[in-house]
Structure formats: structure tokens, C-alpha cells
Amino acid sequence: MTATLPARRSRVSPGQWSGRFVVSLLLLAFGLFFAIPIVWLLLSTTKSAAELIKGNPFSFGSFEGLAANWNALIGFQDGAVGGWLGNSALYAIVALVITLVVSIPAGYALALTEFRLRRALLVTTLVVMLIPNTALVLPVFLELNTVGLIGSPLSVILPFSFFPFGVYLTYIYFSTSIPRDLLAAARIDGCSELSVFTRIALPLASPVVALVAFFSFVQNWNNYFLPFVMLPASDQYPMQVGLTSLLASTPAFNPSSAGAASVQLPTLALATIMSVLPVLIVFLFSQRFLVSGMTAGGTKE
Numbered sequence: 001m002t003a004t005l006p007a008r009r010s011r012v013s014p015g016q017w018s019g020r021f022v023v024s025l026l027l028l029a030f031g032l033f034f035a036i037p038i039v040w041l042l043l044s045t046t047k048s049a050a051e052l053i054k055g056n057p058f059s060f061g062s063f064e065g066l067a068a069n070w071n072a073l074i075g076f077q078d079g080a081v082g083g084w085l086g087n088s089a090l091y092a093i094v095a096l097v098i099t100l101v102v103s104i105p106a107g108y109a110l111a112l113t114e115f116r117l118r119r120a121l122l123v124t125t126l127v128v129m130l131i132p133n134t135a136l137v138l139p140v141f142l143e144l145n146t147v148g149l150i151g152s153p154l155s156v157i158l159p160f161s162f163f164p165f166g167v168y169l170t171y172i173y174f175s176t177s178i179p180r181d182l183l184a185a186a187r188i189d190g191c192s193e194l195s196v197f198t199r200i201a202l203p204l205a206s207p208v209v210a211l212v213a214f215f216s217f218v219q220n221w222n223n224y225f226l227p228f229v230m231l232p233a234s235d236q237y238p239m240q241v242g243l244t245s246l247l248a249s250t251p252a253f254n255p256s257s258a259g260a261a262s263v264q265l266p267t268l269a270l271a272t273i274m275s276v277l278p279v280l281i282v283f284l285f286s287q288r289f290l291v292s293g294m295t296a297g298g299t300k301e
Contacts, residue, residue: 039058040057040058041269041272041273042273043057043058043059043060043061044057044265044266044269045065045066045069045266045269045270045273046060046061046062046063046065046066046069046266047061047062047065047266048061048065048068048264048266049264049265049266051065052265052266053265061266065266066270069264069266069267069269069270070270072263072264072267073267073270073271073274076246076249076263076267077234077245080234080235080242080245081239081242081246081271081274083235084237084238084239084241084242085239085274085278087153087236087237087238087239088221088238088239088240088278089278090153091153091156091157091160091220091227091238092160092217092220092221092238093217094153094157095156095157095158095160095161095216095220096213096216096217096220098157098158098161099160099161099163099166099212099213099216100166100209100212100213100216102161102163102167103163103166103167103170103212103216104166104170104202104205104209104212105197106167106170106171107166107167107168107169107170107171107172107173107174108170108174108197108201108205110122110125110167110171111170111171111172111173111174111175111178112174112175112178112180112183112201113193122171125164125167125168125171126164126168128164129164129165129168133223133225133226134225136159137225137226137229140159140226141229141230144158144159144230150230150232151230151231151232151233151236153236155230155231156226156227156230156231156238159226159230160216160219160220160223160226163212163215163216163219165215166212166215166216169208169211169212169215170205170208170212173205173207173208174201174205177204178201178204178205182200183196183200183201186199186200210286213286214282214283214286217279217282218279218282221238221239221240221278221279222240222279223238223240224240224241227240227241228241228244239274239275240275243271243272243275246263246267246268246271247268249262249263250262250263250264250265250268252265
């Protein structure tokens with residue numbers, strides 16, 4: 001019978017301890033740097049304007065203060081905030097649907113089919129993807145003005161639907177993660193190219209579809225400059241543009257706005273949270289698909 005030897009304990013040298021301490025200290029500093037403003041923002045929605053300025057910045061106000069700020073936000077300009085949130089949802093969701101209908105087949109075609117000018121189209125997609133969106137606002141404005149769409153929801157939805165980054169993500173996924181032999185077998189069995197895409201490739205591409213949908217939704221929801229230029233009427237604003245109206249009605253930022261219709265800082269903080277809450281909810285419910293989509297394409301079949 002052989003005696004079992006005790007497991008050797010790995011010794012950590014003083015240099016390793018100091019390295020771990022420095023790394024932990026840096027992580028803690030970065031964590032506090034990002035967490036402190038968020039905690040302050042959340043707590044500020046529970047206070048009155050006087051409590052926010054004079055009280056402890058990290059103390060909880062009251063639920064009555066939160067309710068008062070909520071009522072003030074909902075009552076701003078006869079419920080304009082609710083309309084802005086509805087507009088944001090409309091623009092982002094409709095553009096998202098068009099993006100998926102266009103980007104996923106386009107990426108599949110670039111990756112797994114052969115046609116003339118395929119490489120030129122791929123290079124064009126990459127070049128346009130690298131151009132800042134703000135640089136495209138003026139050409140898009142002139143184009144939409146020519147066809148008379150300025151001021152309509154389509155002036156925001158159609159440019160939102162143009163998402164070359166989604167085409168590129170889909171192209172990478174189909175190029176690396178879909179076995180070509182599987183698609184060839186489906187064609188031999190008599191499937192048309194449309195059936196191969198809808199019955200074979202598309203179900204396997206659910207991770208990258210979720211990834212493209214998430215990035216498209218976040219970009220559409222947070223876009224400020226394009227709706228600001230395209231939409232002249234405030235009742236058509238999305239939430240991100242509507243925040244500028246709230247900011248302009250806050251005496252702390254615009255002293256000339258003091259009056260009955262003015263917005264206090266805690267109400268403005270609550271509006272800021274409302275503007276990012278939908279993105280946070282979408283992220284929390286799609287984490288599993290996002291992780292699988294980000295790791296998709298990491299290995300080549």
C-alpha cells in the first residue's frame with residue numbers, strides 16, 4: 001500500500017503579492033470611478049432640489065421625493081416625455097427590423113455566394129463602416145430633402161436602417177462558423193438558395209443575429225445628431241433629443257428658464273435614467289445571446 005504524499009502548497013513570492021495588490025488597487029479605483037457617478041445619479045432622483053445641493057450627496061432622500069420628481073417629469077409639457085420615449089421605441093424597433101432583413105442576407109451573400117463585384121462591395125462596406133456617422137448626416141439630409149422626407153419618421157428610420165457594421169459581423173460569422181459542406185449537402189438534396197439560407201444557415205446564425213440586433217438597437221436608441229437635424233417638431237423627437245428640451249428648461253443650466261415650467265435637477269436626473277433604462281433592460285435579457293455571438297467565429301471549421 002503506497003502512502004499518499006501531501007499536496008505541495010504553491011508559495012507566492014513577495015513580488016507576486018505586490019503585483020496582485022497593485023492590480024487589485026487599480027481595479028478598485030476604476031470600479032469606484034465608474035460606480036460613484038451612477039450611485040449619485042440614482043440617489044439624486046429621490047431628493048428635492050434643495051436636498052440635492054445642500055445634503056449629503058450619497059444619502060437617500062425619500063420615496064415622496066421620487067414620486068414628486070416622477071410626476072414633474074411625466075407632466076412636463078403635457079406628457080411630452082412619454083411621447084419622446086414612444087418615438088424612440090418606434091424609430092429604433094422599425095429600423096432594427098429593416099436592419100435584420102437587409103444585413104443578415106447581405107452578410108450571407110458576401111460570405112457564401114459568388115457574384116460579380118462581390119469583393120468591391122465588401123471593400124465598400126468596410127470603408128463606409130469606418131466613416132463617422134456625423135460625417136454622413138449632411139449628405140443624407142440633402143438626399144432626403146430631395147425626395148421630400150425631411151420631418152417625417154422615415155427621415156430617421158431609413159438612415160438608422162443603414163448598418164454596415166451588422167453586414168460585416170454577419171459576413172465574419174458565415175465565413176468562419178457555418179460548414180460549407182452542410183450547405184452543399186442541402187443544395188444536393190434539392191433545396192433552393194433561399195431554402196438553404198432560411199432553413200439551414202439562418203437557424204445556425206441566431207447568435208450573430210442577436211448581436212447585430214443589440215448593436216443596432218443601442219446605436220438607434222442613443223443617436224442624437226441625426227434626429228436633431230431631420231425632425232423640426234418637438235413632438236417627433238426621440239428621448240435623446242428631448243433631453244435637450246429638459247436641459248434648456250433647467251435653471252441650473254439655463255437661468256432664463258426659471259418659472260412655472262422649469263425643470264429641477266432631480267427631475268433631469270430621473271429623465272437621464274429613463275433614457276438609458278431600455279438599453280439596460282435589453283442588455284440584461286440578451287446577455288446569453290450576446291456572449292455566444294461575440295465568441296462566434298473564433299474558430300474556423
